[in-house]
Amino acid sequence: MNKISDNRAWWLVLPVFLLVAFSALIPLMTVVNYSVQDIFGPGQAFFVGTEWFKSILADQRLQDSLIRQFVFSGFVLLIQIPLGIGVALMMPKSGIKGSLCLILIAIPLLIPWNVVGTIWQIFARGDIGLFGWGINQLGIDYNYTGDTLDAWLTVLLMDVWHWTPLVALLCYSGLRAIPEAFYQAAEIDRASKWAVFRYIQLPRLKSVLIIAVLLRFMDSFMIYIEPFVLTGGGPGSSTTFLSQTLTTMAIGQFDLGRAAAFSLIYFLIVLLISWLFFTAITQADKEK
Amino acid sequence: MAEIQLKSLAHSYSDSPTGPDDYAIRQLDHVWHKGGAYALLGPSGCGKSTMLNIISGLIQPSEGEVLFDGKRVNELSPRDRNIAQVFQFPVIYDSMTVYENLAFPLKNNKVPADRIKTRVQEIAEVLEIEDKLHKKAKNLTADEKQKVSMGRGLVREDVSAILFDEPLTVIDPQLKWKLRRKLKQIHEQFDITMVYVTHDQLEASTFADKIAVMYGGQVVQFGTPTELFEAPNHTFVGYFIGSPGMNLVEVERCAGGVCFDSTVVPLEPWQADLLERMTSTNVKIGIRPEFIEVSAISSDDTYESEVLDVEDLGTYKIVTVRLANQEMKVRQNEEFEADLGSQIHLSFPKQWLMLYVDEFLIQEQQR
Amino acid sequence: MRQTRSKNIGIIIYILLLLTPVYWLLNMSFKTNREILGGLTFWPKNFTLDNYVVIFTDPSWYNGYLNSMAYVSINVVITLLVALPAAYAFSRYKFAGDKHLFFWLLSNRMAPPAVFLLPFFQLYSSIGLFDTYIAVALAHCLFNVPLAVWILEGFMKGVPREYDEMAYIDGYSFPKFFIKVFLPMIRSGIGVTAFFAFMFSWVELLLARTLTSVDAQPIGAIMTRTIGASGIDWGLLAAAGVLTIIPGVLVIWFVRNHVAKGFALGRV
Incomplete structure (x- = not known):
């Protein structure tokens, strides 16, 4: 659609602008302010330049949790995207069965994140949880509160449980938008199931998949509450991701300067990667 | 290639049809012979697309059988029937190039790579898109897209038949004519059974050797364009084929033939004979505007009528007249002149006067 | 088959x-x-049913639900009120800085809440909004408003501009056109947007917990109290968890036919 040039449209955007500016710009300025000062108390602040940034970049905790974060987000995408596509392909196309599937699959998305943590905290325990008990019954020694690998896998499994539905629903809506004529033509052309997926469904899922990857990357990169409730970041710091490291630093230790510098670096990483995705989306929109 | 036979076919889109109105196709028997070029002609909603989709297997008929070379294929998917179909609106795989689009059905059929290459080239040349082969298909114009869509149907050599579902709807009139000739050429060249659905009689008669006219879910006549014109089997064919369509007049039985208002139209003895034996009161006579003769003077077998309108269509004229209370169209050549309101005398040559009972033609061999 | x-x-x-x-x-x-x-x-x-009875009779429990409901509702209302005109502007007009503004808005959806934790705490404390519904509702606008603008813009793009022009020709003023003609046309989009705003506000806990202490404490924060001297009261915790799932399921039922499109942010 050709848009009209009219700067008066700013009046319509103004409320959003003011609201978001209030909620985002002021806090962001505060963060920037902290990140370049050392504050001892009211009126006792010293300008320290980039010192906090240098210190935080050299901080082992940040580096470790950053690596953990990337590995985690990587696995999240690697598992959830194909699984989500698979689920979407299996969902009934319409009717009451379709609606029912949609709602049941969406349930994990509607559960408060701390409750997600709680559910898995209970579910995965060896003594009172079905999952932990079941795994132990199979003769596999499993204890997510004690074993690093178990804890890590449990957090990953929880995230897969929690968020694959989002990918599935996105892909489902993408699949629904493909006209029936394409399937008919493919059937006539004797395309195999694989060819239908590869040449008809996948290309048309491109734009929703970009959104799915974007959302899943962002949200997994900010994950906090669920592992916090489930494992508390442990054992040791094996499931401590960026947000938790930051929160501990800012609120737990009240290490304001370093926390602020951390925040900015964190934000910039997310922003940079998201910008790449965003460019990809608008590009895809244009091609349509 | 195959002979396609439809046996007491019926189809309803509703799960529990309650009456004949719920059926898109009713009790239809038909044979498409091997290697013919056929058209399936009818108004929108007559069930012709449904029939096509049943042949290709996209739709499962509710009743009856579809036979390919005598074998029942009802349960086979389009894939297993090995049939090509071109849709009304272009369907192209937009992530592929034109070449890949055309090669797609061949690849799926595991045709050797070098054969694919020559075949795609061949079809691209026929459709005149060889210079676009390496373009992305989604950047094409609507015309070109439809050509690619058709190309995917034509590219396969071993198909049982190629079905066209009004494939030229989105094409320019200029190009339409050209493409139709192309299809005809391809048919002559490769000798494949082709069924071409259209609602345009001109399109049907330029493409097809034989035309099946569909009406109300049934094939009412299957014949050459000449047969459809000269002896329409059903009043609908008379009305639908020809421009303007056949003059149809409701009549009653009376002494010496049939009559409407006070006009008596004599029948051939065999016609009268057959009519005698039928009980239906739904009787019509029909005569094509082209076959009505006009003379300036009155005689025993002429009917006096009033000229209501003369329409000059360039190479001929269509005269609208009133005979008793019936309006009729008469086709005359360019030289015809008559004042509006003047009287002219019409005669109906016996061999062109058709008699319809319950909408179907009464034919001599019925005796 | x-x-x-x-x-x-x-x-x-x-x-x-x-x-x-x-x-x-x-x-x-x-x-x-x-x-x-x-x-x-x-x-x-x-x-x-004892666990449920405890929750429904103890004010410190059921107030948690009421608090959560309160800030979620306020958030949904604010989000829709500001996002509707903005989304209309983005879907219909070109204006100075529109693309940058749009990306900047979205970048806030991408901001890790943890980054804003401390500044929010100080900001709302300093203006006396700490431990109120409005504080949490405003904080949640940070990610809900950008999302709402994005979804609504996607839906609005689907309405041809001819409708707008026709309304002007028919003599509608802009506000009248917007409310009487335009909004009813994107009803489903508004429903889906409200659903998403509800959902993300309902499931978020980090900000909600940080910005409240007693009066506006959300149910999620109260749930952590089940860890008593005698260990965790699992039954009570489970019951509280079950009750948090129900509102979401009820809400999704109403928008079930449009939710797929909403999940794609109106972009299919």
């Missing part, structure tokens, strides 16, 4: 796996703590 069946079996298995943890939560919520700790049972032996 066989393929549809294997698909059906696949989806049924997936849904069963998906619902197992929820079933376990439900199962536990009907058990006494003694039964839970006594051994694994697939069905409550001594079926009890």
Whole structure:
């Protein structure tokens, strides 16, 4: 659609602008302010330049949790995207069965994140949880509160449980938008199931998949509450991701300067990667 | 290639049809012979697309059988029937190039790579898109897209038949004519059974050797364009084929033939004979505007009528007249002149006067 | 046919796996703590509603739900009120800095809440909004408003501009056109947007917990209190969890036909 040039449209955007500016710009300025000062108390602040940034970049905790974060987000995408596509392909196309599937699959998305943590905290325990008990019954020694690998896998499994539905629903809506004529033509052309997926469904899922990857990357990169409730970041710091490291630093230790510098670096990483995705989306929109 | 036979076919889109109105196709028997070029002609909603989709297997008929070379294929998917179909609106795989689009059905059929290459080239040349082969298909114009869509149907050599579902709807009139000739050429060249659905009689008669006219879910006549014109089997064919369509007049039985208002139209003895034996009161006579003769003077077998309108269509004229209370169209050549309101005398040559009972033609061999 | 069946079996298995943890939560919520700790049972032996009774009778519990509902509702209303005109502007007009503004808005959806934790705490404390519904509602606008603008813009783009022009020709003023003609046309988009705003505000806890202490404390924060001197009261925790799932399921039922499109942010 050709848009009209009219700067008066700013009046319509103004409320959003003011609201978001209030909620985002002021806090962001505060963060920037902290990140370049050392504050001892009211009126006792010293300008320290980039010192906090240098210190935080050299901080082992940040580096470790950053690596953990990337590995985690990587696995999240690697598992959830194909699984989500698979689920979407299996969902009934319409009717009451379709609606029912949609709602049941969406349930994990509607559960408060701390409750997600709680559910898995209970579910995965060896003594009172079905999952932990079941795994132990199979003769596999499993204890997510004690074993690093178990804890890590449990957090990953929880995230897969929690968020694959989002990918599935996105892909489902993408699949629904493909006209029936394409399937008919493919059937006539004797395309195999694989060819239908590869040449008809996948290309048309491109734009929703970009959104799915974007959302899943962002949200997994900010994950906090669920592992916090489930494992508390442990054992040791094996499931401590960026947000938790930051929160501990800012609120737990009240290490304001370093926390602020951390925040900015964190934000910039997310922003940079998201910008790449965003460019990809608008590009895809244009091609349509 | 195959002979396609439809046996007491019926189809309803509703799960529990309650009456004949719920059926898109009713009790239809038909044979498409091997290697013919056929058209399936009818108004929108007559069930012709449904029939096509049943042949290709996209739709499962509710009743009856579809036979390919005598074998029942009802349960086979389009894939297993090995049939090509071109849709009304272009369907192209937009992530592929034109070449890949055309090669797609061949690849799926595991045709050797070098054969694919020559075949795609061949079809691209026929459709005149060889210079676009390496373009992305989604950047094409609507015309070109439809050509690619058709190309995917034509590219396969071993198909049982190629079905066209009004494939030229989105094409320019200029190009339409050209493409139709192309299809005809391809048919002559490769000798494949082709069924071409259209609602345009001109399109049907330029493409097809034989035309099946569909009406109300049934094939009412299957014949050459000449047969459809000269002896329409059903009043609908008379009305639908020809421009303007056949003059149809409701009549009653009376002494010496049939009559409407006070006009008596004599029948051939065999016609009268057959009519005698039928009980239906739904009787019509029909005569094509082209076959009505006009003379300036009155005689025993002429009917006096009033000229209501003369329409000059360039190479001929269509005269609208009133005979008793019936309006009729008469086709005359360019030289015809008559004042509006003047009287002219019409005669109906016996061999062109058709008699319809319950909408179907009464034919001599019925005796 | 066989393929549809294997698909059906696949989806049924997936849904069963998906619902197992929820079933376990439900199962536990009907058990006494003694039964839970006594051994694994697939069905409550001594079926009890005690856990629910505690939640519905103890104000410190049910107030948690009321608090959550309150800030979520305020958030949904604010989000829609500001996002509707903005989304209209983005879908219809070009204006100075529009692309940058749009990306900047979205970048806030991408901001880790943890980054804003401390500044928010200080900001709302300093203006005296700490521990109020409005503080949480405003904080949640940070990610909900950009999302709402994005979804609504996607839906609005689907309405041809001819409608706008026709309305002007018919003599409608802009506000009248917007409310009487335009909004009804994107009804489903508004429903879906409200649903998403509800959902993200309902499930978020980090900001909600940080910006409240007593009066506006959300249910999620109260749930952490089940860790008492005698260990965790699992049954009570499970019951509280079950009750947080219900509102979401009720809400999604109303927008079920449009939710797929909404999940794609109106972009299919």
